[in-house]
Amino acid sequence: MALSYRAATASSAEVTEEASVRAYIDNTLCALFHELSLPPAVGRPSVTLRRRTNATSYRINSVTGALEAVGPEAPYRTYSWPGSSASEAWRFTVIIRILAVIDEAMRTGQMISKRDIYYIDPACFRSQSVVDGVVDDLAYTIGVERAAFNVEAAGKGLITGSFILRQESQVVLDARSSSQDNLIPRLQDEDEIDIFGTRWILVVEKEAVFHRLVRNNYHTTALAGKGIIVTVSLIVINHLENVVNKNQGKGYPDLNTRALVHRLVIISSAENPRRPLPIYALVDGDPDGIAIMSTYKYGSVAHFHENARFVVPGLQYLGLRISDAAMNPHMLTNANLLTLTARDRRKVASMLHNSPILGVDGPELEWRVELQRMLMLNMKAEIEILYEQDGGLEGWIDRKMFRQV
């Protein structure tokens, strides 16, 4: 995968990418305000996009190694408001709304998916493909990758453990079978869920870690008893998106996954109000890890109006903290700590600056401090670091869960 290549060259390229996206948004909005301030007869608010060509052939760019389209120069298209038709006015509205979402995502440092954007206002956007098209056209117009404005391909949730989902009395998902990937579907209110005395839920950032735990049957062999493990798989569905994506492998949850985790908590607290099911997050000890945990627990900027329906207030921070990696007596080596990239440091600053969750008066002081410790040490740690230690990842989770109960 080209992922490592991208990471290695990220710092300087990202600065310019971020700057060009910012400049585009600022210029577009400034021009808009200027036009709006003119008398209605004169002012002509508009936005110009470069449409992607319907190229039929592709080549590998010899410099970047990226797949790119071969074809004539793309045409520019200007949409103005109110425009010459209702369709043009609608297009204009869609573009401006998406720009506003991207602006917000960039300022708060959160990742959003195209799917998230669509669900902000399905009535306005009409279909997912409209959103996809505009996001890609915007990236193309500015000359950056889509990831530069924090929009990523939608992920898909996976679940394994003591969990059965019935729709109209038919079993549609039995997650006790670990021989295959159990994709998390879109839940309906009338769906029946059975969790068979599950003792814990573990939300894992990384798909690879999820597969390891499932392969080792951790959901049935954990010291804490039977459990449910959830993760997000980032399979890029559209082959046209086969460009280098710096956020591939990051497990920001989609709405279906968040809805399911939320529902599991509701079910368990209905069954046993005195002793609600403990639910843990196992994320990388880096800014994305904290942001992913924050998305599960509090929701995302893309869904302000829906977050209340999906929050998981009881979510506990199992790890990974830098101190887990550096101080663990069971750790055989701590050589696997990584240096923060320039993007990581900017992301931490942006999260501390923008997220009310991380404020000094906010609910997650420990997250705030963990981010600051990363900055102090200029280090981050990946979950895989725990594979090497005495008792493996599974032994570490056993010990951590007991300490947190």
Next chain:
Amino acid sequence: MSRQYLAWGSADNAHTVDIFSLAVTDKQILSASGAPSLKVHSTTETDFPLVQSIDGAHTLGCHHVVTDFKGARAVTAGFAGELKVWSCEDGYWAADQIATANLANVKVWAIALSGDGQYLAGVSQDGRVGVWDLSADGTQIRDHETKGSFGTCIDLSPDGRFIASGHENGAVYIFNTETGRMPFSLSGIVKPVRAVAFSPGSKILAVAGDSKVIVLYDTSSGEQIANLSGHSAWVLSLSWSSTGEYLLSSSFDGKVKVWSIDSKSCVATHSETEKAVWSVKWLPKNAKSEAFATAGANRSVAFYREATGG
């Protein structure tokens, strides 16, 4: 031979989050943390009362605070990348807006202040070492490029002749402040350096970090004088006693150690916490005995004094 330092009191929960840095004057101790406010505690009374809380100093938190010898000026560095200058009159600290504005474009991570408070030295995330003259509108008077490794720590020698910077790749550079030349680049360490500290006589530079060993260098020759081994986790902070007889160190596992420079050995170990001790500082010597302060992830400032035997 071991020495005893007794718990002398503490400012409990001085901050709501980790304390990252301490600075001392003759009567006060300043602490900076991941919370926006700086705290000032008196060290003249043994209950160490809070005498001032500088609220809203750094919204995202503060990672470095340094003071001059007289306790007239302090400089702080915040997590948003900003520097602030403070001045003290009659024990009360106030923002020095003009000096702060003069440093608005200075982007450094670790900082050090000269004894007279005139010069600020800093090292940046890309390893550049600079010196700014605070009495000349913050003009930059030195700019040294190094190999680009993150500058984690910096110190100015008390005699004003040297600057030392420590870097993530293990490099330590010593610059001559008069000539601007770099007489030494100290090698031998490959892991991140987290603390550099000149002895009071400016003759020895102590260096420590993730290698867990404290290395003493002769500043006139660049030769290694000694390796002080004993910490079993990353060393985060170093401080020399006023006479230069003792060196204080702290580590990520909560241990605080006092080392005798004469015998090159550890003479006291404190392990009151298992959490990282980010900063240690000797207090200026008073008539009775030597004392020091420690602070870190347990969010309190703890004080210890030498057992004098009566």
